[in-house]
Amino acid sequence: MAAMHENLSETHIVGDDTHQSIVRAEDCPPLARRLISHVGVGDAAPPYRVVRTNLSGAYLHACLGGEGRMLLDGRWRPHREGMVTLAPAHVLHAFHAIPESRWRYCWVRYMPQSPRSAPEGMTPLVANVDPKPLADAILGLFHEVRSAGDIAATALWIDLVEHYVKRYTEPLRNEERLSRLWAEVTADLRRPWTLDQLAAMAGISGEHLRRLCQTRLGRSPMQQLTYLRVQEAAHLLATTDRRVEDVAFEVGYQNPFAFSNTFKRMTGFRPSRFQRGRRTPRGRDPDA
Known part of the structure; x- marks a missing residue:
């Protein structure tokens, strides 16, 4: 492939x-x-x-x-x-x-x-x-x-x-600091989060947060933030009729073009094509 x-x-x-x-x-x-x-x-x-x-x-x-x-x-x-x-x-x-x-x-x-x-x-x-x-x-x-x-x-x-x-x-179940942190971030994805802000919310250093996220999630803190934003955007595009620009703003992107590029890198599609594709009738779920 x-x-x-x-x-x-x-x-x-x-x-x-x-x-x-x-x-x-x-x-x-x-x-x-x-x-x-x-x-x-x-x-x-x-x-x-x-x-x-x-x-x-x-x-x-x-x-x-x-x-x-x-x-x-x-x-x-x-x-x-x-x-x-x-x-x-x-x-x-x-x-x-x-x-x-x-x-x-x-x-x-x-x-x-x-x-x-x-x-x-x-x-x-x-x-x-x-x-x-x-x-x-x-x-x-x-x-x-x-x-x-x-x-x-x-x-x-x-x-x-x-x-x-x-x-x-549930890799965060036994790591309460990370659990609280990402719950708060998910509730406010519009906010322009920085690594220092995330670390301060977790009550640890930026390097410690980076190590914890890499171990528990397989991603850096900022990669995790991007993942959560794209995941929420994909959900909104697939389940609502909201405009791509509105979805971009909702998940923290002021620039729709930057959002589109990031979305394509993560999902393989531009947001507009992704939205159109999810509105087509679904067939039988294939095997794994």
Whole structure:
């Protein structure tokens, strides 16, 4: 896949050498009641490739081994063992296998109406954790659905899936300073925040804040601020009829051109095209 992403289009290629164990909401009513679209575990090789220009629900993707490539914050990055990435709703989402390396992974895809698909539902994150327990829970659910399909047992497996998702998506839970800081920033994205202001709000030095954010969120403080602004802008463009200029101002950009450039770098599209694309009818949600 090309290093740039400006010309990406909706793509879903699996290939004969990729194997996936998938549980979909339509085959598992308890999963649907949790507002989860589908979960799965996969083992991929080229030409496996997925591009979603219309990611309607939040998506968690964890690497169990090998290596693939993931489009994160507008850049292609290696996705290696132990990495967990979160893609919020309304962003360009893409990943693919690479030659000479099988890529083992698991995923959880949420429905658009799930609280995790709301702007604040998933803490933006690139984390290094052990995703094997999540994969085991998904495989347990897969085998239960394929065999007896006992409702009580199925619900227990889904409880475990949700437990591990929660563990992976709440890196700020034990870091109260960061939790308070980003909650206040999210509530006032118009404000022209500086690193010094953010550090003062957290009650730590700028360098300490930088280290904490890099460790907990996989981003610098200012990168996190940009991410939150673009995420909120994408949500507004996808769910309202507000003008691009108004959305830019709402999330802290005085210059619509600067906003447009940043938005394109992060999502792959200009805001105007993004807004038009989200107004087209949606088809069936594809597999991971």
